[in-house]
Amino acid sequence: THDFAGLKALVTGGASGIGRATAELLAARGAQVAVLDLDPSSVDKPLLGYQADVSDATSVRQAVAAAVADLGGLDVLVNNAGIGAQGTVEDNDDAEWHRVLDVNVLGMVRTARAALPHLRESAHAAIVNTCSIAATAGLPQRALYSASKGAVLSLTLAMAADHVREGIRVNCVNPGTADTPWVGRLLDAAADPAAERAALEARQPTGRLVSAAEVAGAIAYLASPLSGATTGTALAVDGGMQGL
Numbered sequence: 001t002h003d004f005a006g007l008k009a010l011v012t013g014g015a016s017g018i019g020r021a022t023a024e025l026l027a028a029r030g031a032q033v034a035v036l037d038l039d040p041s042s043v044d045k046p047l048l049g050y051q052a053d054v055s056d057a058t059s060v061r062q063a064v065a066a067a068v069a070d071l072g073g074l075d076v077l078v079n080n081a082g083i084g085a086q087g088t089v090e091d092n093d094d095a096e097w098h099r100v101l102d103v104n105v106l107g108m109v110r111t112a113r114a115a116l117p118h119l120r121e122s123a124h125a126a127i128v129n130t131c132s133i134a135a136t137a138g139l140p141q142r143a144l145y146s147a148s149k150g151a152v153l154s155l156t157l158a159m160a161a162d163h164v165r166e167g168i169r170v171n172c173v174n175p176g177t178a179d180t181p182w183v184g185r186l187l188d189a190a191a192d193p194a195a196e197r198a199a200l201e202a203r204q205p206t207g208r209l210v211s212a213a214e215v216a217g218a219i220a221y222l223a224s225p226l227s228g229a230t231t232g233t234a235l236a237v238d239g240g241m242q243g244l
Ligand code: NAD
Pocket: 012, 013, 014, 015, 016, 017, 018, 019, 036, 037, 038, 039, 052, 053, 054, 055, 080, 081, 082, 083, 103, 107, 130, 131, 132, 133, 174, 175, 176, 177, 178, 179, 180, 181, 182, 183
C-alpha cells in the first residue's frame, strides 16, 4: 500500500474537493505532497501548502519552484485546479470565456511548463489532469465549461504524445458529478437544493454522486507506477453515466 514511497507530488487546487482527497490519498500512500491553491490556509501537515493563482504565470512559476525545492524534486503533477461556468454561448460574454479558459486550460499549461524540467529528472514521471465528462457529454447550459474541458482532453492526448519518449506519462480523469464543496455551492444556489441533488443523482446510473475519494483513487492509479504502460487515456469516474 506504499506505492508512492519516495515519490514527490504536486496537486493544484489541492485545498478542496477532488484535489484535497487526492493530496491526502497520495500522502497516505507514502508520497511527499505539495498543494498549490488560491487559498492553502486549510492545508495541514504532512501536506505542504503553497499559495498561487494558476491564471498568473509568475505566481505559478514561483510556487512550483518553491514546492520542488522543498520536496527535493518532482515525480507527479496533478493538474486539478478548475472553475465552473453555467449557461449557453449567449449567457457568457468574451471576458467570462477568457477568464474560465485562462484558469481551466492555460492554468494546466502553465503548471506543466513549470513542472516538465523537473519531471524529466524522474524515473516515474506522470501528469494527471482533472478533465470532466463535460468534455464529451454535450451537457446543456455548460457551453463554456464543456469547451474548457474539451480542451483539457485534447491537451492531455497531445502532451502524452509529446512527452512519452521522455518517460513522462500524461492521462486524465473524467469525473461525473462529484460530491465536493463546488457542487455543494451549486446546490445551495438552486431554488430547491434537495430536488436539484436528486436530479443530479438520477443522472448517474449508480443513483448517487461520485465521491471525491473515488476520483482521487483514479488519479492515484494514473499517477502511480502501477499504470506505467498507460499514457494518453481518459479514465471515466462517472457512475456509468458515459464512459469514454
Ligand atoms: P472545489 O471548488 O471543491 O476545489 C477546487 C480548488 O481549486 C479550490 O481549492 C480552489 O481554491 C482551487 N482553485 C480554483 N481556482 C484556482 C486558481 N485560479 N488557482 C489555484 N487554485 C484554484 O472543486 P472540485 O469539485 O474539487 O473540482 C476540482 C476539479 O474537478 C476541477 O478541475 C473541476 O472542473 C473538476 N471536476 C469536478 C466535478 C464535480 O462534480 N465536482 C466533475 C468533473 C470535474
